[in-house]
Amino acid sequence: MLVKVDRQVLQHHDLRMNHSPRPGRHAPQKGALKMRIAIGGISHETSTFEKTPTTVADFAAGFGLFRGAEMLERFRGANICTGGFIEGARRHGFELVPLLWGFAYPSGLITRADYATLKDEFLERLKCEQAAQGGVDGVLLDLHGAMVVDGIDDADGDFIASVREAVGLDCPIVVTFDLHGNHSLKRVEAATAIVGFDTYPHVDMAERGGEAADLMVATLNGTIQPVMAFRNVPLFWSAPCQITDHPPMNEVIEFVHALEKRPGILSVTVATGFPWADVPNMGVSVIVVADGNQSLAANTAEELANWIWERRERWHREPLDVSEALRQGEAQGRFPIILADHADNTGGGAPGDSTEILHTFLERRLRDAVVLYIVDPDVADRAHAVGPGGVLDIDVGGKSDPIQGPPARMHAVVRAVSDGDFTYDGPMYAGLTGNMGRSAWLQQQGVHVVVVTAHEQPLGPAFARTLGLDCESMRYIAVKSAVHFRSGFERFAGSIFNVDARAIHTHDFKALPYRQRRQPMFPVD
Secondary structure (H helix, E strand, C coil): CCEEECHHHHHCCCCCCCCCCCCCCCCEEECCCCCEEEEEEEECCECCCCCCCECHHHHHHCCEEEECHHHHHHHCCCCCHHHHHHHHHHHHCCEEEEEEEEECCCECCECHHHHHHHHHHHHHHHHHHHHCCCCCCEEEEECCCCCCECCECCHHHHHHHHHHHHHCCCCCEEEEECCCCCCCHHHHHHCCEEEECCCCCCCCHHHHHHHHHHHHHHHHCCCCCEEEEEEEECECCCHHHCCCCCCCHHHHHHHHHHHHCCCCEEEEEEECCCCCCCCCCCCEEEEEEEECCHHHHHHHHHHHHHHHHHCHHHHCCCCCCHHHHHHHHHHHCCCCEEEEEHHHCHHHCCCCCCCHHHHHHHHCCCCCEEEEEEECHHHHHHHHHHCCCCEEEEEECCCCCHHHCCCEEEEEEEEEEECCEEECCCCCCCCCEEECCCEEEEEECCEEEEEECCCCCCCCCHHHHHCCCCHHHCCEEEECCCCCCHHHHHHHCCEEEEECCCCCCCCCHHHCCCCCCCCCCECCC
16 A cells, blocks of 8 residues: 655655665655556766767666566666665555666767667557556656767656656656766756765665655655756866765765755755766756745755855865876875776776776786776687686787777786676675676786776676685775775775876866867866
């Protein structure tokens, strides 16, 4: 049975600190309505500076394409938003109508025809369910917020608007978004409510999915009337300043939670943006969901946007080069020193084959140093051909774009090979399996490198462990990641430095070749 929202719960939320679950934030009392809620979504973080297009095949090869009941089998208990939708249905007793879910690893523009194929299938499934007995009472969408299609700058907005056209004005649509969305007024106008992640690394995805389910139930029961306000903040937010467990980002989340405790405020989202999507709506934004009071939503959004802007120096940090990071780390003497190669973060769509750090490790003849990962399918194939114990004289990395640096010549022993299967050991994506494609562990004296085929960042040492590589025994670890690696590596890190090595996704934002940016942005302008 469904439940009604307790007004006191809506007015006095608990803070969302320390990633703790918040059961009952919109906890309704038992009701009599029986609801059918459609779930699904097409999710992609698109780098317009990456030349490789994204196709339906990339969705199938990423986390996969799942349809109907197989969505429930795959994501029940998983720490993603759809997992939260499923848990929300269990708690509230509504019927789930799973449609289509797809996630491609971050990469280049989605081709127009492939996007149309996925969207059309989603909409066709939705229309069939609408025509079925019982229809559809609401739609929960699991999206990213930085999806770009060839010819459609705001693909997330286009997707939500298409769903709205299909279900009509009276059907609630509640959307979950990643922290790194480039949001637009179009999305806010098409959706009933929007809920964004609170954490980076993103360890609260299922929790946010559960929150979206709570809002859906309360909306359908008529106990709340969500209205939204949107504000843009014209600044670039440095990745090292977005870590929600540490200053300064924890200050932002504390303020967000304080706003959410105010009477009439249902949800508050801060999006730090995705600057490697050259689209007109790129940048930081805030979205406030209020209960039936548009002025309250607008005033609260304005207050939060102004608060962020007034502290804009807090959210920016000048990029650090590789040599200086190593100097600082060795001076501190806390090992392992972890270098976050954020300019080649495959988790943001970068190619994953930049070589500056690998060159540096080899030239300095470091011992117990490892690079995770270099995307180089050709090297992985060669390693499989010679097998463990074989020796390769081979060029590693540096093949996707001259910006990524020249290949690193290695005389390496193949320590292990893999077809790429592994299980995420959390907290990010806990309960899910992954595949890095054909992969290998290479070693040249004291320098180790894992070469892979899939464009996925190392969220932790789980995959390396399947090869027999013990990351905790290393003194130097380079990861093709910006922040998510902390979810698995921070517990044993000695010191951590985000570095801006030569690569396509530089955090020197003035160096990025924007063509569509519509407004001056701090600190570039």
